[in-house]
Amino acid sequence: MHRRSRNPEPHLFISLVTSHQRKEKHSTQILKLSAPGNSEKSSGNSNSGSDSVERSPGNEKCGLNFMETELTLGLPGGGRNNLELELAGKSQPVKREAEIAGNSAGKCFPAKRGFSETVDLNLSFSGKEEAEKKDSGPGNTRVAKVQIVGWPPVRSSFKKNNNSINNNNEIASYVKVAVDGAPYLRKVDLQTYSTYQQLLTALPNLFACFTICQSEYSSESKLVDISSGTEYVPTYEDKDGDWMLVGDVPWQMFVESCKRLRLMKSSEAMGLAPRTPQKCTNNG
Amino acid sequence: MTHDQPSAMSIDSDDNAPPDPSPAASAVGSTKQRPDLQAAFTDDVLESVLRFVTHRRDRNAVSLVSQAWYKVEARTRSEVFIGNCYAIEPERVAERFDRVRTLVLKGKPRFADFDLVPHNWGAHFSPWVRAIAQRGFQWLERVSLKRMSVTDEDIGVLARVFPGFKELSLVCCDGFSTKGLAVLAGGCRQLRGLELIEDDVVDDGVDWLACFPETTTSLVSLCFDCVECAVNFDALESLVARSRSLKKLTLNRHVSVGQLQRLMLRAPQLTHLGTGSFSPDPNAPDQEVDLVSAFNACKFLHCLSGFREILAEYLPAISPVCANLTSLNLSLADITAAELEAIVFQCHKLQLLWVLDSVRDRGLQAVASTCKDLRDLRVFPVDPREDSEGGVTEVGLVAISEGCRKLQSILYFCQQMTNAAVVTMSRNCSELTVFRLCIMGRHRPDHVTGEPMDEGFGAIVRYCKKLTRLAVSGLLTDRAFMNIGMYGKTVQTLSVAFAGDSDMALKYVLEGCPNLQKLEIRDSPFGDAGLLSGVHHYCNMRFLWMSSCRLTMSGCQEVARSLPHLVVEVIREREEQGDDDSVEKLYLYRSVSGPRNDAPPFVSIM
Numbered sequence: 001m002h003r004r005s006r007n008p009e010p011h012l013f014i015s016l017v018t019s020h021q022r023k024e025k026h027s028t029q030i031l032k033l034s035a036p037g038n039s040e041k042s043s044g045n046s047n048s049g050s051d052s053v054e055r056s057p058g059n060e061k062c063g064l065n066f067m068e069t070e071l072t073l074g075l076p077g078g079g080r081n082n083l084e085l086e087l088a089g090k091s092q093p094v095k096r097e098a099e100i101a102g103n104s105a106g107k108c109f110p111a112k113r114g115f116s117e118t119v120d121l122n123l124s125f126s127g128k129e130e131a132e133k134k135d136s137g138p139g140n141t142r143v144a145k146v147q148i149v150g151w152p153p154v155r156s157s158f159k160k161n162n163n164s165i166n167n168n169n170e171i172a173s174y175v176k177v178a179v180d181g182a183p184y185l186r187k188v189d190l191q192t193y194s195t196y197q198q199l200l201t202a203l204p205n206l207f208a209c210f211t212i213c214q215s216e217y218s219s220e221s222k223l224v225d226i227s228s229g230t231e232y233v234p235t236y237e238d239k240d241g242d243w244m245l246v247g248d249v250p251w252q253m254f255v256e257s258c259k260r261l262r263l264m265k266s267s268e269a270m271g272l273a274p275r276t277p278q279k280c281t282n283n284g
Numbered sequence: 285m286t287h288d289q290p291s292a293m294s295i296d297s298d299d300n301a302p303p304d305p306s307p308a309a310s311a312v313g314s315t316k317q318r319p320d321l322q323a324a325f326t327d328d329v330l331e332s333v334l335r336f337v338t339h340r341r342d343r344n345a346v347s348l349v350s351q352a353w354y355k356v357e358a359r360t361r362s363e364v365f366i367g368n369c370y371a372i373e374p375e376r377v378a379e380r381f382d383r384v385r386t387l388v389l390k391g392k393p394r395f396a397d398f399d400l401v402p403h404n405w406g407a408h409f410s411p412w413v414r415a416i417a418q419r420g421f422q423w424l425e426r427v428s429l430k431r432m433s434v435t436d437e438d439i440g441v442l443a444r445v446f447p448g449f450k451e452l453s454l455v456c457c458d459g460f461s462t463k464g465l466a467v468l469a470g471g472c473r474q475l476r477g478l479e480l481i482e483d484d485v486v487d488d489g490v491d492w493l494a495c496f497p498e499t500t501t502s503l504v505s506l507c508f509d510c511v512e513c514a515v516n517f518d519a520l521e522s523l524v525a526r527s528r529s530l531k532k533l534t535l536n537r538h539v540s541v542g543q544l545q546r547l548m549l550r551a552p553q554l555t556h557l558g559t560g561s562f563s564p565d566p567n568a569p570d571q572e573v574d575l576v577s578a579f580n581a582c583k584f585l586h587c588l589s590g591f592r593e594i595l596a597e598y599l600p601a602i603s604p605v606c607a608n609l610t611s612l613n614l615s616l617a618d619i620t621a622a623e624l625e626a627i628v629f630q631c632h633k634l635q636l637l638w639v640l641d642s643v644r645d646r647g648l649q650a651v652a653s654t655c656k657d658l659r660d661l662r663v664f665p666v667d668p669r670e671d672s673e674g675g676v677t678e679v680g681l682v683a684i685s686e687g688c689r690k691l692q693s694i695l696y697f698c699q700q701m702t703n704a705a706v707v708t709m710s711r712n713c714s715e716l717t718v719f720r721l722c723i724m725g726r727h728r729p730d731h732v733t734g735e736p737m738d739e740g741f742g743a744i745v746r747y748c749k750k751l752t753r754l755a756v757s758g759l760l761t762d763r764a765f766m767n768i769g770m771y772g773k774t775v776q777t778l779s780v781a782f783a784g785d786s787d788m789a790l791k792y793v794l795e796g797c798p799n800l801q802k803l804e805i806r807d808s809p810f811g812d813a814g815l816l817s818g819v820h821h822y823c824n825m826r827f828l829w830m831s832s833c834r835l836t837m838s839g840c841q842e843v844a845r846s847l848p849h850l851v852v853e854v855i856r857e858r859e860e861q862g863d864d865d866s867v868e869k870l871y872l873y874r875s876v877s878g879p880r881n882d883a884p885p886f887v888s889i890m
Contacts, residue, residue, distance in 0.1 A: 150398030150806075151781065152697060152724040154668040155456075157482055157510065158615075176618075186566075187593075239673060241620075 177261040179207055180232070180268070190255045196247055200234065203263070223263060231266035245269070330356045340365050359383055366390070367826050369407055369432065370851065373877040374415035385425045387416070391432035393829050393871055394779075395804055397456065400831055400869070402857055404884050408459075409434045411882075417445045426477075428453040436464030443471030451477035451505075461486035462513055470495035477505035479532075487513040494519040498526075505532040509558045509590060514538045525550045534558025537592035540565035541573050548578040557582070559590030562598055562617075575601035586633075589613035596623045606630035613638045615664050621647035629654050638662040641675025641697060648680035652687025661688070662695040670724050674699025678706075685709035693718035693753075700731040701758060706740025710747040719744050720755035726782040729759040736760055742767035745775070752799075755779035765789035769796025777802040790814030794821055804829040812839025815870075819846050827873040835867040837890075843872065844890035851875045852890040853883070 177186045186206040193199045203223060223232040234246035238257040246254070246261070334357060337343055347357040363386040364377060391407025409432045416424065424446045434457050442449055449472055454460075462485065468478065469492055493516055496503075501523065515538050524530060524547050531554060535544065539560030548554070564571060575598055579585070585605045594617040602609075609631050614624070615638040624639065624647040634655040639647065641663050651658065661684060663676055676698050682705045684691065691713045701723050710716075721741075729736055737758035745751060745768050754775055756764065760783035768775065769792030776799050784790070790810040793800070794817050802825065811834035822828060822843070837854065844852040855869035879889040 148670070148726075148807075150395065150400045151726070152665065152668050152670060152722055153398050153781070154664065154697075155397045155482065156399060157484070158664065159668055 175236075175258055175260050177203070177206065177263070179263045180265050188261070190258060195251055196254075199246075203234070207263075232263040233266050233269040234261060235264045235269065236261050327352070327356050331360050334360045362386060363388065368873050368875075369412070370880050371873060371875045371877070374412040376877070377412075378415040378419040378421070382419050382421060383423050384421070385423050386428070387412075387424065387426070388428045389432060390430045393804065393827060394431070394802075395806065395829055395831070396431055400806065402855065402884075402886060405855070405887065406880065406882055406884065407432045408882065409438045413438045413441045417441050421446060422448065424449060426451040426453075428455075429457055430455040432457050433459040434464075436460050436467065439464035440467045440471070443468045448474070450474055450502075451479075453477065453479040453481070454483050455479075455481045456483065458484035461488040462490040462492045462511070463488045465511075466490045466492035466495040469493070470497070473497060474502055476502050476529075477532075478503075479505055479507040480510055481507060483510050485511045485513070489513075491516045491519060493523055496523050501527045502529060503527040504529050505556075506530065507532060507534040507558065509534040509536050509560070509592075511536050517543050521546060521550060527551075528553075530554065532556035532587075534589060535560035537561045541575060541595075541598055542568070542571050545573050545575055545578040548582055552581045553584060554582050555584050556587040556611075557585055557590070559588065559592075561593040562591045563593045563595040573598075576604065579604040585609075587611040591617035594619065596620070599623055600626050602627060603630060607632065609634055611636040615640060615662065618642045618666055620644075621650065625650045631655060632657070634658055636660040638664070640664050640666045642666045644675050645677055645680035645683065648676060649683040649687075652683040655688060656690070658684075658688040658691055660693040661691060663697055664695075665697040665724065668697070668724075670726065672699065672724065674724065678702045678704070681705045682708050685712040689713060690715055692716060695720040695722070695755075697722045697724060699724055700728070701737065701740070702732050703730045703735060703737060703740040703743075704732075706737070707743040710740075710743035714748060715750060716744070716748040717750050718753040719748065719751060720753070720779070721757055722755065723758040727759045736764070738764040738767065742771070745771040749774070751775055753777040756783055757781060758783075761785050762789040762792070765792045769793050772797050774799055776800060778804070780805045780808055782807045784808045784810065787811055787814035787817070791817040794818035798824075800824075801826045803827075805831070805833060807832040809834055812836055812842075815839050815843060819843060822847055822850055822872060823874045825874065827871065829869075829871050831869040833867075833870075835870055836865045837867055838865065840867055840870055840872075841890045849874055849876065851879055854888045854890060856886050856888065 174187050174189050177188055188199070188202065188206070190199070193202065200223070223234065224230070225232065235243050236246050236254070236258045237243050237260045239259060243262070248254070249257070330353065334343075334346065337346055340363070343357055343361055347354045358380050361381055361384055364381050364384045365388045366372065366377065367390050369389050369391050389409070389412060391409075392401055392405060395401060396405070409429060425448050427442060427449075428451075432454075434454060439452070439460060442452065452468065452475075460483075465478070465480075465485070468475065475496075496519075503523075506523075506527075513536075515536065517539070520539075521543075524533065530551050533547070533551065533554055533556070535547070535558050537560060539547070541560075541562055541564055543565070544560050544562070548557070564573070579602055582605065586608050588602060588605070588609060588611070591599075591614055596617075596619050599617075599619065606627055607630060610633055612628075612631065612634060613636070618640055619642060621644050624643045628634070628637075628647075628650050632654060634651075635657055637651060637655065637658060637660070639651075639662070648663070651661075663680070665672065666675060667673060674697075676696070678698075678701050681696060681698075681701070684694070685705075685708050689712060692715050694709075694713075694716070695718075698721075701721065706721065709719075723737070730740075737756075738761055741754075741756050741760070741764050745754065751772065751774055754768070754772065754777070756779070762785045765784055765788070768778070772778075772793075773796075775797050778793065778797070778800060780803075787810055789808070790805075791814055793803070794814075798821075800821065806829075810830065815830070815835055816839065818828070840852050840854055844850060850872055851874075852872045853870070854867050855871065857868065883889060
């Protein structure tokens, strides 16, 4: 079942949109590239749904060059990640031109938005995340079965140590959670949550000193240290090493790009994201 | 040039090259004409002389001179090394070498580490321990096993039967539990070393650390970082406190950083330390831990590992020992380049460094700029999947090659590589003996030119004249193997995966590499013709492994027919194969004892 059909937001496949498709919000004829860790999904889904992999005409053989010259909606330099382009079963590395991210307004942003654009989004944990929750059904469980046995050649004890495969033989997404000023950390498996709301609710359970407070001024929820009253804001480091505010991007994209979490004191986070609302179109 | 004869006792096999005559051998010849000199060569004299002959290859040569020399050599050999436990029956070894002090055995093929060998394939230690227990072997002090199945009972025998037993080393073994460890700890009063490395130890809930004798112990080495069970810290602390000779201690991940600090203060004489979790006790997370003074106290530390669940803020605490550090294993520590830099810039004497690719090219550049004495580098992937991000690239490889000219051994996991970078390394690092490059995406070419990786690996075999071990990856044509056959004259171990175009590739290697000992191949298009091209060489090798290639039963049978001293095992896991002639997995090895009698049902011996 496709997210696209259920969720008004265009889903976050890492994709290139060919120029003549730009008009269509919910695309469409995109060339779906498997994001890291997603190969098992994409190879399974490659022919399902009208909005998943359809190769643009003429793309089969010279796909690389063709795509690189296409105009895209995202800013270039979206990252130095190489994704596998699965064309006719052959794997070719290709540079990702842009990540297309969407929000409820149907706008497309390049992946690296500044914090100013994020403050209004998703920190208020409204119902729009619910739709994504449904997506984490059985079809989306990322089981390691599509991986070739014994390849890459690392020992299974090593894999267990690094937690990339969790106890259920699913691909886990363990990330460390650090708290400013506290000399300890926890690890969470992001795969066990389906929404930001769930993750945020779980954090006070890991760190007994926190509680979630509903702010009077907006519908935002904050983490507050019980003893000191200091407010903390959840931030994360993404694959490119940048620190972003949690809630920036749709959940699944966050799970894939988040390397570690840090609960930053609100006072420090001021530099990251101004609290004053920007001209935003968020309805949430 | 004599081949390494790791397992077969050369006396019976006529397939081995004759050894170079040793100087002693020629001396014997001349005494036949001089009977007055013969008396001088009594056994005692010979024994004294042979004490200086240590390497097993030389010892094998000595044993071939005459019956008398064979007997004296057998009496004086102190270490027996059996590279393939199925190459000879335990009883024969036990009968010949009854005064041996050290027994070293290796079992399963290396691809067992990657789940390619079915469980219960074999390599049991039990028949060996039974054979040596029956013969007495009073002098046995040390047993060192790799990739073998060891039971608790086997360990019990070692502890009970051999009065002088001192050291047990188990690497990549399984089949035993904490119960076995308890029996060893309690039963072996003179235990000096217990080294458990990458084993699969069953947690029986037994508090084995509490089983060591109450008095001062003789422990020099205690390595249990792979044991996943919780530890009784009080027992551990007390044990460390009463083990004044302890030099090597590697802790498992249940030891918190606070506990580590206490242990270090108890054992300032340590030279090797595995630091356990290197993060705080989850139940006392705010506890202040003064790690720096602990590292200050351990002035002799030069080898660090562990860091199982590292909290990076603690890493700088190792600074006091960095200047003397020769070995640093951070392969379980997910740290950034900056976090690595903070310590590696002080590690000028580092010879061994294992890291995760989370340190990225930048981290490797820092290593290259500082660690001029680096000999052994391994870069493992944080995310060991084919389609993962990959943390390091050709940039890191080139940086290392330029900074670390004395590099001897490298293992490098990456997602992208270029021929140019590999060629650069081949030119810069002429001391390389081990070159293992793993481009994780299968069949991946040079990401800049789109060419196969033939040129790079060709340069490695051509310019690294001391190369003994090679592992290849990426898109490779037959040309790469032609180069290996042409230039890889010193190569002993070769690992191939998803490479080559045809049987010619295998032929090039088998015909071109006279020193080839171990060849492991998976998922490559090599068939019977390639297999048969090696018939002239298989008895000089320790083993050949081929899985998911294009072999058939008839090809394997023909090899078995041509070489009576070869054991040809076909491993067939899938039931539904039925009469299918294709061979999923082949494992062949030389043996003087014929087909083994403990083969499980899924193994057919041709």
